[in-house]
Ligand SMILES: NC(=O)c1ccc[n+]([C@@H]2O[C@H](COP(=O)([O-])OP(=O)(O)OC[C@H]3O[C@@H](n4cnc5c(N)ncnc54)[C@H](O)[C@@H]3O)[C@@H](O)[C@H]2O)c1
C-alpha cells in the first residue's frame with residue numbers, strides 16, 4: 001500500500017512495498033513436445049500467447065546439437081501460450097560471457113531488434129555465467145524484462161539460478177556490475193546434467209556443502225553419508241542434494257530479512273572472500289565451486305584455530321570435501337594477499353567487514369576482523385597439504401613465476 005507522509009512542507013516521504021514470489025520447478029526433459037510444464041509457466045502471466053526470446057549457452061548446444069530444433073518445435077506445439085519470433089541466440093558459455101561487455105551489447109541489440117517489451121519474456125538456458133550475463137541484459141533492457149531461468153549445471157540449479165542476482169565482471173573484478181532482479185520463474189531440468197563434465201558436476205556440490213555448514217547439520221550429515229554416491233554422481237543423490245541446497249538458499253534469501261543484501265552480513269558467502277580472489281588470480285583455472293571448496297577449507301581451519309570449531313568437526317569437513325574430490329588447497333593460495341582480498345570483499349559487501357566463520361557444523365557467526373597472521377598460518381598449512389599437487393592444475397602459472 002502506498003503512503004505519502006507529509007512530515008513538513010519541505011519533505012515528502014515516499015513509501016511502498018512490493019511482494020516478490022517466483023516458483024522453482026524440478027523436472028526432466030522439459031522440451032519434450034508433450035511436456036506441459038514450460039507452457040504452463042507462461043500461462044501464469046495470463047491466458048494468451050506470450051512472446052519470448054531464447055538465449056542458450058554454447059556449451060549446452062555443443063553437447064545437444066538438436067536442442068534448438070527441439071525448442072522451436074516445442075514453441076510451435078504450444079502456440080496458445082508462447083511464440084518465438086526469432087532464432088535462439090547462442091551465448092558463449094562459461095566466464096567468457098561475463099568478461100566481455102560487448103556480449104551484453106549484442107544481447108541488448110537482439111532484444112531491441114526483436115521488439116521485446118516488458119510484457120514479453122526472456123528465457124535463459126545455461127550455466128551460472130550465461131544466466132548471470134543474460135539476466136543482467138534482461139534486467140537493464142527496458143529497465144527489466146521478465147526472465148525465465150533454465151539452469152543447466154549443478155551450481156546453477158542449486159545456487160546461481162535460484163537467487164535474485166545477476167552480474168558481469170569488470171576491471172578484473174568478479175560480478176562488479178549487476179543488479180538485483182528476481183526471475184519470473186526457474187525450471188531446474190535435471191536431464192541437462194547428463195552432459196555436464198565430471199569436474200562441473202563435482203564443483204556444484206561445493207555450494208551444497210557450504211549451505212549445510214552454515215545452516216543445516218542434518219543436511220551435512222546426509223551429504224556425509226551419501227558422499228560415495230555423490231562422488232560417483234548417482235542421479236538420485238545429485239537430485240536430492242540439488243533440491244535441498246536450492247531450498248536452503250531460497251529460505252535464506254526469502255526469509256533471512258535481507259534479500260537485496262543491504263546489510264553487511266552475507267552467510268551464503270561463507271568461504272567466498274578468498275574464493276573470488278582465487279578465481280581471479282588463477283584466471284578461471286580454478287572454477288567457482290573449486291575455489292569455494294578451498295575457501296571453505298581455509299575458513300574452517302581458521303575457525304578451528306580460533307577455538308570455535310572442534311577438531312573432529314574440522315576433520316569431518318575436510319574428509320567430506322576430499323571424498324567428494326573437491327580441492328582443499330591450491331598453489332594460488334601462495335599469491336593471495338589476505339589484507340587486500342579482505343578489503344575488496346568488504347567493499348563488495350558495503351559497510352563493515354563481515355566474515356562468516358563456523359562455530360560448529362550447521363552453525364556460524366559473523367566476525368568483523370580477521371587476524372591476518374593467523375590466516376596466513378592457515379594458508380601455509382593448506383599449501384603444505386597441497387604439496388606436490390601442482391600438476392592437478394596444469395593451466396595455472398603461479399604469479400611469482402611470471403614476475404621478471
Ligand atoms: N547470480 C548469483 O547469485 C550467482 C551465484 C553463484 C554463482 N554465480 C556465478 O555462476 C558462475 C558459475 O556458474 P557454473 O558453475 O554454472 O559454471 P559456468 O556457467 O561457467 O559453466 C561451466 C561450463 O559448463 C558448460 N555447460 C553448462 N551447462 C552444460 C551442460 N548441461 N552440459 C555441458 N556443458 C555445460 C558451460 O558452457 C561452461 O563451459 C560464476 O560466474 C559465478 O559468479 C552467480
Ligand SMILES: [Zn+2]
Pocket residue numbers: 159207272288292
Ligand atoms: Zn558461490
